[in-house]
Amino acid sequence: MTTVYLNGNYLAMEDACVSVMDRGFLFGDGVYEVIPAYGGRLFRLSHHLHRLQNSLDGIRLTNPLSDCTWQEILDEVLQRNREQTSASNDQSVYLQVTRGSAAKRDHSFPDRITATVFVFSTPLAEPDPVDKTQGVAAITLDDIRWQHCAIKAITLLPNVLLRQQAADNNAAEALLIRDGLVIEASASNVFVVRDGIILTPPKGEQMLPGITRDLVLELAEQHALPYAETDISENTLRQADEVWVTSSTKEVLPVTRLDGKVVGDGLPGPVWQSMIQLFRRYKEAVRNGTEK
Numbered sequence: 214m215t216t217v218y219l220n221g222n223y224l225a226m227e228d229a230c231v232s233v234m235d236r237g238f239l240f241g242d243g244v245y246e247v248i249p250a251y252g253g254r255l256f257r258l259s260h261h262l263h264r265l266q267n268s269l270d271g272i273r274l275t276n277p278l279s280d281c282t283w284q285e286i287l288d289e290v291l292q293r294n295r296e297q298t299s300a301s302n303d304q305s306v307y308l309q310v311t312r313g314s315a316a317k318r319d320h321s322f323p324d325r326i327t328a329t330v331f332v333f334s335t336p337l338a339e340p341d342p343v344d345k346t347q348g349v350a351a352i353t354l355d356d357i358r359w360q361h362c363a364i365k366a367i368t369l370l371p372n373v374l375l376r377q378q379a380a381d382n383n384a385a386e387a388l389l390i391r392d393g394l395v396i397e398a399s400a401s402n403v404f405v406v407r408d409g410i411i412l413t414p415p416k417g418e419q420m421l422p423g424i425t426r427d428l429v430l431e432l433a434e435q436h437a438l439p440y441a442e443t444d445i446s447e448n449t450l451r452q453a454d455e456v457w458v459t460s461s462t463k464e465v466l467p468v469t470r471l472d473g474k475v476v477g478d479g480l481p482g483p484v485w486q487s488m489i490q491l492f493r494r495y496k497e498a499v500r501n502g503t504e505k
């Protein structure tokens with residue numbers, strides 16, 4: 214039985230109910246976070262809570278909880294779902310805040326309304342080892358999303374359609390192109406390696422500032438791997454020696470086929486090999502409680 218947190222209560226998932234008038238359901242009026250926890254320890258929690266605050270500010274919704282209370286709830290959900298997981302106790306926590314439900318369906322914000330807070334966790338499997346040894350396929354698509362992609366909004370219909378187009382083409386991800394530049398992917402950030410230098414687009418309103426992305430750049434900095442945050446043209450993408458996508462659940466995943474063509478020599482590249490070792494070491498340190 215999976216336990217969830219909903220508006221102050223811990224419940225079995227099948228007993229958790231939200232009003233059909235909830236603005237998350239009617240308008241997609243809400244934001245969310247996905248946070249991995251290794252060995253029961255939340256990965257980069259302060260970064261995720263900071264991004265949550267930015268997302269809430271972006272949709273003009275007051276944070277219903279303090280950081281301290283968020284941590285208590287997330288830890289409690291992880292603890293209650295502990296027996297569902299393998300010995301490693303790796304889980305992924307999903308949290309969602311919507312503007313709540315009102316008696317009337319009206320686009321503008323209701324006067325008095327209480328936010329809906331929902332949290333659940335699921336076992337987090339290691340990324341498929343075949344994907345790590347062979348890499349995955351990706352396709353490029355036009356970025357059809359709105360102009361505030363830095364907000365982690367639950368309104369994900371464009372991302373859903375883009376990802377499905379990738380799936381229809383037997384690809385793991387869709388890399389999104391806007392005005393000739395690579396922005397990010399449908400549910401991950403994008404890196405390319407060119408002449409040994411790790412490149413990723415700079416943060417801005419058009420992309421989600423990934424927590425995994427930031428860690429990859431921090432690890433590059435700490436270990437003197439050359440990198441730059443810079444615009445990446447579609448042309449540079451197509452000439453890349455390596456392409457990676459990053460996210461909380463994909464970690465750092467090599468893309469070895471792009472639009473049906475081989476990337477580099479068709480195998481996960483040497484810079485990725487270095488980065489994934491650093492990333493794994495960091496993850497183990499979180500598990501052991503020596504890193505957050």
Ligand SMILES: Cc1ncc(COP(=O)(O)O)c(C=O)c1O
Pocket residue numbers: 247397398399400401402421422423424425426459460461462
């Ligand atoms: C559109 C998009 N970009 C990037 C990411 C990666 O973010 P993170 O590393 O924080 O998981 C995600 C994660 O879901 C995403 O949905």
